[in-house]
Amino acid sequence: MTLSHDVAGDGPALVLLHSGVCDRRMWDAQWPALVAAGYRVVRCDFRGFGQTSVADRPYSNAEDVLELLDGISIERAALVGASYGGQVALEVAALRPDLVSALVLVCSALPGHVPSAELVELGEREDALIEAGDIAGAVELMVDTWLGPEANDAAREAVRRMQGLAFEVQLAAAEECEPIEPEVDVTAVRAPTLVLSGTHDLPDFRQIAAQLPGLLPDARHVELPWAGHLPSLERPSAITDLLVAYLRERIPIA
Template sequence: MILSHDVAGTGPTVLLLHSTVCDRRMWDPQVPVLAEAGYRVVRCDLRGFGQTPVPDGPYGNAQDVVDLLDLLGAERAALVGSSGGGRIALEIAARWPDRVVSLALLCTALAGHEPSAELRAFGEREDALIEAGDIAGATELNVATWLGPEADEATREHVSRMQRHAFEVQLAAVEEFPSLKPEFDLSAVTAPTLLVSGAHDLPDFRQIAAHLSDRLSTTRHLELAWAGHLPSLERPDAVNPVLVGFLSETFPAG
């Protein structure tokens, strides 16, 4: 199955991978800016998000994304990942290092990370609300948890719509299939990497950024004092120049 996606602009390929709180619409503020900077901008919906249906069997997110790159004829690309999308980007960069020119990871998750008490408490509260049938409450919990103080009301409503849609699509599935979890070694990542974290985010994601700074060979870590977990939505005016600058250095549009 090919992931639902759209393409804007021409030039070197930049692939945007959304947070699992959102779908590909989270990149609305970045697409025109990156296209104007000279890139072919691809964004996709992972399985069970946005316009991509839920899995119909065991699946691998990273393989899905590589299949999409193959379809688009993109032998090499820069990957920009937010949260869960960052975790997928890291897997791709480790398993197919020759295909990933640069990585920008915004408040990235990490396979195998041991969640903090705060993150576990969030997950338990979310599960309880969903089991009680309170999808509105679970959606509100996610918006309150993942957006920092700089997010305006329109952004909060936007995230709420994306998260509510994901819940509705996934909960309507007749059967739940597992995501395959192949082993990979982070030391195989060769792409220069930008790590962005937010001071108002849960501590897990700042810890992950610090850990990756030690594990990956070429990294730059930027902590944003104003940011929560979704800085590209909270203040695109501040994040867009950072992304364009990093891509211009590591994957010039020419």
Template sequence: MTLSHDVAGDGPTVVLLHSTVCDRRMWDPQVPALVGAGYRVVRADFRGYGDSPVPDRPHSDADDVVELMDSLGTQQAAVIGASGGGRVALEIAAGRPERVTALALLCTAWWGHEDSAVVRAFGAREDALLEAGDVAAATELNVEMWVGPAADRATRDKVREMQRHAFEVQLAAVEEFPQPATEPEVAAITARTLLVSGAHDVIDFRETSAELAKRIPGAGHVELDWAGHLPSLERPDVVNPLLINFLRAS
């Protein structure tokens, strides 16, 4: 299956992988800036998000992304991943290092990190609300958890819309096909790597960025003192130049 995606611009390819609170629309503020900086931008919806249907068999998000790259004739690309999309980016960069020229991870998830009590409590509350059929409350729970204080009302509304849509698509599935929790060997990553964390994010993701900065050879780490979990949406005016400067230096 080819993931739902879009392509814009010309030049070196940058692949954008969305947070699992969102879909590929989360990159709306980045696409024009990256295209204007001379890049070909590819963004896709993982299965069960945005316009991509839920999986109908066991699958791998990382394999899906590489298959998409192949279909577009892209042998190498810079990859930018947010949260759950960062976890997918890590798997690609570690398992297929020759395919990734640069790697930027925004508040990334990682199989190697054990969930904190805060995240476990959040997950239990989300499950309870969804089991009770209260999708609206589960959506609000996610907005409050993951959108930082710098975000304006329009950004919060956009995250709300994307998360609500993901819930509706996934809850309509007849059968679930969860992916195995495979931990990539991040020391195998050869791409120049930037980790970005937010001072207002849940501690899990701040700790993950700091730990990965130690484990990935030559990786850099920047913590944004104003950011929550979705800095590229919360302050694109700051994050866009940060990403473009990183890509140009790669």
């Protein structure tokens, strides 16, 4: 099964992995700049998001990404992951340290993280709205929760469209299999890593960001005082500049 994806550009490979409330369109603002900077850029939709259908059998998002890269003949790549996409990036980098040249983790989740009571309660509120048939209410809960104070109307509408489509795709399926999260040891990651967090994000993700430099061999943590959970949508140009600067430092263009 191939994930729906886009590929553009030449040069070192760079893979963009989306959050669990968005799809690959969350990188629309960064996409052309990264291609222009000299990278071969790939972005994909996980199963049940965007243009990728839900799974009808057990699967792993990390294995799906590895299968995608193999299918387009990429043997080494930098990974940029937001939120749940950051967790998938860590899983890939732990499973295949030889494949990953660099990591950028944006408000990342962490394999094996035990969610706080606040995060569990959020999930319960979302589930209750969906079970009551209030899909619009569930979408607005996600928009209000995950975007920081600097998000403009365009950012809110973008998350509204992406989360709404994810609910539509997932609820339309006769049966949906939950992803299998591989047991990985993130200390196996060898890639240099930039960890970004948002001051206005939920505590779980701020704590994960503070924890990661102690787990990874070459990681730098930068907290963005203006950001919520989705800074690539909240201040697109700021995140583009951070990505280009870090990647040029770690993966120079020949």
